[in-house]
Amino acid sequence: MNGLTEALPPLSGHEALVEANRCLFCYDAPCTQACPTHIDIPRFIKKISTGNLTGSARTIFDANLLGATCARVCPVQELCEGACVLGSEHKPIAIGRLQRHTMDHAYSHGAAMPTVGAPTGFHVGVVGAGPAGLSCAGELARRGHAVTVYEKRDLGGGLSTYGIIALREPVGVALAEVEMIRNLGVRVLSGVEFGRDVTLDSLIGDHSAVFLSLGLGRTPDLGIRGEEHLVDGLEFIEQSKTSPAGPHVGRDVLVIGAGNTAIDCATIAKRLGAARVTILYRRTANEMTAYTHEYRFIQNEGVRFEFLTQPVEAIIDEGRLTGLRCRRMQRTGRGLPEPVSGSDFTLPADQIVKAIGQQKPPAFRGLETDRGYLRINDEMETSLAGVYAGGDCVRARGSASTVMAVQDGKRAAAAIHKALTGLIS
């Protein structure tokens, strides 16, 4: 699919060596602290510089089973690379790309792949094969527990497979990780929906412990007239990744929302041939939740912005979408901007994509929530004993990311292991 292949080329062996040799090998390094999974970054980089890629891969896997995905999708400017001591004066070390170099080597050579621990006789059930679920399942398998993952969709990987644009991560990378977790003896059952095919009670009955990692839901409704003519941004991205024909893309495309998902949708529309792409946001650039580097990137792609603009109604002419009636907003004080009466105007559009986040997880009887997200304690356990949760479905605060989901899965696995065996590891 034109324009939607992985944007960054892999580093050549020589490039990786040069970059690795720039690393100062800091003591108690800030990058390691900034990584949510605390990969020992100077160590894996030093090993690249000595030509020990096997050891480098093992160092990454020790802290993060989904290192190949994270190397590509992590907002490194905000995390490890943002903390690099070389960042202030020079260029920070390209940690993400070095990690990808090592992980590509590991997957292509089968080097240092994680292995299974001696069987413990315990059997844990995991709901959802996204980053949190896979990380938890893999970490449990490493400790010798049997694990079954229940996934409602056809493919595993969660948003890494269906939601993160191929520019950043091709589907194959996420699926290779699912395969790696399967090779640890984890059963991943696809097409099994929690709440329909299995229930909390049946899982509790069948397993020694349960981990819930079902992410979030679809794009919520805007509640405007003509909503049924709007495209769901998540489905739009999904088609760009998994359907050979790609999504249908209009000429005049409006994208509603200003988070990273909106940027991704605008990128796809632009690269797949839209003549004009405009992002609508009811606040200003200062409140955008998209990362600054993403905002800069999309401006370079030629995407326009309409700030302080709120959608009012999709305009339908003879059953066809022709535009969006909008209203200007203005700042009155510190709170939300307010509509300006009489400011309505129409933007022409033959496609409108809504990218305004995801619905909160569904409510389950017996599980307490915090602002609509599953409530967990410090041990990642929900209000029901033996039922743990992690990933986007517990992320009541802060912005959600893959690497945090991986860390949740890892921490939950350690907590479950401790609860089942009394052992700390």
Add this chain to the structure above:
Amino acid sequence: MADLSINFAGIKSPNPFWLASAPPANSGDQVHRAFEAGWGGAVWKTIGGPVLNVSNRYGAWHSGAQRMLAINNIELISDRPLEINLREIRDVKRNWPGRAVIVSAMVESKPAAWRTIVRQIEDTGADGIELNYGCPHGMSERGMGAAVGQVPEYCQQITAWVKEVSQLPVIVKLTPNVTNIVLPARAALAGGADALSLINTVNSIIGIDLDTLELSPSVGGKGGHGGYAGPAIKPIALNLLAALATDPELAKSNLPVSGMGGIATWRDAAEFLLLGATSLQVCTTVMHYGFRVVEDLIDGLSNWMNEKGFRTIADFQGRSVPRLSDFGNFDLSFRVVARIDQARCIKCNLCYVACHDTAHQCIDLITAHPEHRPHPQVREADCVGCRLCYNVCPVEKCIEMVEVPSGRAPLTWAQLAQAEPAVAEDWEAMKKYRDRHGIHIH
């Protein structure tokens, strides 16, 4: 899984990596932390008579962005009181029975002084003694260190004094600052040494400060030669190790050798082992990054051994020694030429200028299109296979040296000189020989 354990002249160690006798092995606390980090052994910082150190002790050679490719020091032996060192050695050994604790010593060249220090070391429970015949500065001005190591007779004499009283394995540490390393090594053997270690630091002046015109490091305005160590000295160390490995007398004795000098990575370590070392010592790299470097030394070496199918160190130790040979035994008919992969070439044209100005003028710059930058191309018929272009090329796998048939039967210089002595002595005969065999040197 690879087994890294070694037995060095009866000294057992879980892996071949030892701290060299130097600042990293200066005190009980340091050696304790090094053992926690995974070091298989430590050679204690040299102990002996009373000394006082100076400050500004270390100079360093930095190359571009790479700090400390080498260090140069004017430090003496341990300046901590002898009893404190002995007590800490005893404590460390008691706490770490499975690790190798070796004590380096250097005292005045008198039998009584050596007898005393040997007894004191034996009382600590240490596993071995290393005789420091290497320190090139300061101590040598007092008749010790290199002043001993450079005179084979002294070397043999002192080794013999120590062996007379010592129950422990005795390792003689050699200085590289000699014209023929084999002579002091044989002297140590004759004195009864159980093992050798090499190299100590190389005589050097690291540089001059162009603002103050003082030497570096400067001790209140004065400076002088010091001991050079670190990655930059590895090739010297490997060469001296090879010299021991190929000397028939030493080879027959089977004395184990502890190799050191510039070991920074597991790759360096593997190279020392392939040239016959049994244990390895490291100083400068630890001074640069701390004890933690041992983790990748062990991990990288183990992974490499697993990939190669080597189960133990003995499986590959000395494997490259049979490859060591002399120029006279190299095959004159073996021929390689440089080949440039145009798809990879970035047209920096460094190979062109190197060959054109300093090798054999057989790389041409071809202008395929008036608007394109010219690209380098090798005239293979004229290429002598010197490998300079390969070495300067900054692009991975862009220039490769490819073996091509020379059309001549294998023949070494030694064979040629014997079969046709005139060719080796007379240019006219050589010219005829070349014509006969189609050897055209352009």
